[in-house]
Amino acid sequence: MEDFFFEPYKIKVVEPIPITTREERKKIIKDAGYNVFNIPAGKVTIDLLTDSGTSAMSQDQWAEIMRGDESYAGSKSFYNFQETIKSIFGYKHVIPCHQGRVAENILFMNLLKPGDIALSNTFFDTTRANVLSKGGIPIDVVIEEAYDPEIEIPFKGNVDLNKLEDTLKKHGERVKIFVLTITNNSGGGQPVSLKNIRELSHILKKYGVPLFFDTARYAENCYFIKENEEGYENKSILEIAREIFSLGDGAMMSAKKDALVNIGGFLTFNDDELAEKVKQTLIIIEGFPTYGGLAGRDLEAIAVGLREALDEEYLRARIRQVRLLGNYLMEKKIPIVKPVGGHAVYLDALKILDHIPQSQLPAQSLTCAIYVEGGVRGVEIGSLMFAEKDEKTGEVKYPRNELVRLAIPRRVYTDNHILYVGKVVESVFEKRNKIKGLRIIKESKYLRHFTAILEEVN
Numbered sequence: 359m360e361d362f363f364f365e366p367y368k369i370k371v372v373e374p375i376p377i378t379t380r381e382e383r384k385k386i387i388k389d390a391g392y393n394v395f396n397i398p399a400g401k402v403t404i405d406l407l408t409d410s411g412t413s414a415m416s417q418d419q420w421a422e423i424m425r426g427d428e429s430y431a432g433s434k435s436f437y438n439f440q441e442t443i444k445s446i447f448g449y450k451h452v453i454p455c456h457q458g459r460v461a462e463n464i465l466f467m468n469l470l471k472p473g474d475i476a477l478s479n480t481f482f483d484t485t486r487a488n489v490l491s492k493g494g495i496p497i498d499v500v501i502e503e504a505y506d507p508e509i510e511i512p513f514k515g516n517v518d519l520n521k522l523e524d525t526l527k528k529h530g531e532r533v534k535i536f537v538l539t540i541t542n543n544s545g546g547g548q549p550v551s552l553k554n555i556r557e558l559s560h561i562l563k564k565y566g567v568p569l570f571f572d573t574a575r576y577a578e579n580c581y582f583i584k585e586n587e588e589g590y591e592n593k594s595i596l597e598i599a600r601e602i603f604s605l606g607d608g609a610m611m612s613a614k615k616d617a618l619v620n621i622g623g624f625l626t627f628n629d630d631e632l633a634e635k636v637k638q639t640l641i642i643i644e645g646f647p648t649y650g651g652l653a654g655r656d657l658e659a660i661a662v663g664l665r666e667a668l669d670e671e672y673l674r675a676r677i678r679q680v681r682l683l684g685n686y687l688m689e690k691k692i693p694i695v696k697p698v699g700g701h702a703v704y705l706d707a708l709k710i711l712d713h714i715p716q717s718q719l720p721a722q723s724l725t726c727a728i729y730v731e732g733g734v735r736g737v738e739i740g741s742l743m744f745a746e747k748d749e750k751t752g753e754v755k756y757p758r759n760e761l762v763r764l765a766i767p768r769r770v771y772t773d774n775h776i777l778y779v780g781k782v783v784e785s786v787f788e789k790r791n792k793i794k795g796l797r798i799i800k801e802s803k804y805l806r807h808f809t810a811i812l813e814e815v816n
């Protein structure tokens with residue numbers, strides 16, 4: 359029976375799930391301006407909007423919450439937090455902040471000037487917006503295969519080292535940082551190999567460009583390395599993590615993912631001068647450097663969560679559940695990004711809704727149709743999120759893919775919930791020809807997908 363799979367935890371607290379009718383959902387989506395961010399969570403049956411801040415915490419995390427030390431300065435909880443992070447990441451300075459985008463903001467405020475360039479395999483949307491808001495220029499140098507949902511290779515989040523060298527040669531000293539997103543969220547939750555990280559690190563050292571990791575889902579990335587990279591089969595997840603971080607200069611983390619908490623983040627790196635500047639900024643916008651916008655109890659929960667997420671049995675259950683959904687959809691011949699990534703299944707809306715042009719936001723249309731069908735909330739990663747309008751010519755540059763991300767919260771849903779999602783998507787797929795496109799009637803300048811209001815194109 360050793361091979362029989364089961365989750366390495368049992369359930370102690372349960373939360374009821376909202377049930378709605380199709381008629382209600384049709385009205386809800388219209389009232390929400392065809393933007394799922396405007397739907398009250400109480401009207402969502404299975405919420406796959408994000409895997410961020412949506413994890414179920416463990417009994418040990420809840421226990422530590424009771425032990426949190428809420429001292430303004432020098433809290434015991436900070437020292438626990440700092441020690442745990444140093445033991446995994448190995449960098450000298452640990453700076454707490456309340457979520458990942460603050461870490462990005464504080465770091466870029468002190469590293470980037472207008473006209474500077476920041477590179478990444480693929481910037482996540484907030485990371486990209488944080489570069490742009492400092493007047494910086496974000497450039498992605500991921501391998502070409504990452505843009506093709508059909509190509510199945512194990513490390514589809516890898517950096518294209520030729521593109522990287524060309525960009526470094528072309529822009530020289532204007533390049534101020536490389537941010538490696540592990541796993542690569544915008545690219546389908548795809549991992550980066552240690553071989554690629556080693557080569558990347560070598561090239562960046564040659565050009566004097568610091569390497570920072572965006573580590574929201576680094577534990578999942580480590581699991582893929584253990585599973586698929588030669589020479590790492592017998593290493594622990596922690597050993598793999600330490601090897602990754604030894605190749606860079608620092609990391610930022612949204613603890614809301616692989617630290618299994620509902621809020622939190624941090625920055626960690628070696629540079630003393632940068633640490634002084636970052637702490638000054640932190641005091642102005644977040645809080646004193648031993649709490650950084652978090653309660654002491656949050657720091658404790660993060661410390662425990664970071665250790666729990668490195669547990670291989672937990673990771674095996676996690677990745678298996680994401681694959682359960684991916685494999686179900688592939689069996690039904692529904693186009694998804696392959697291979698299935700670490701935290702989500704990404705539906706290929708360009709293929710599923712090939713009758714809707716990109717100007718009418720096919721991925722957003724599919725997201726709305728899935729909500730109406732079964733109360734399942736996913737999120738668009740397509741033109742609503744990424745299309746760019748040239749201010750002068752008015753010409754719109756569309757992204758290469760139109761995806762719907764079904765992100766799976768950690769330790770929250772059972773396999774039955776996941777199979778229900780599979781059935782809902784299958785049912786939408788069967789009547790895909792009836793789905794209509796959308797047009798934007800109101801939008802903001804940055805990150806418009808959060809607040810845009812849309813209507814159906816008839």
Ligand code: F0G
Nearest residue numbers: 408410457458459482484543572574612
């Ligand atoms: N980096 C990555 C790779 C992310 O996926 C996110 C957030 C952030 C940084 C920002 O962190 O939310 O704590 O400020 N991703 C969430 C998502 C929102 O749904 O993928 P944050």
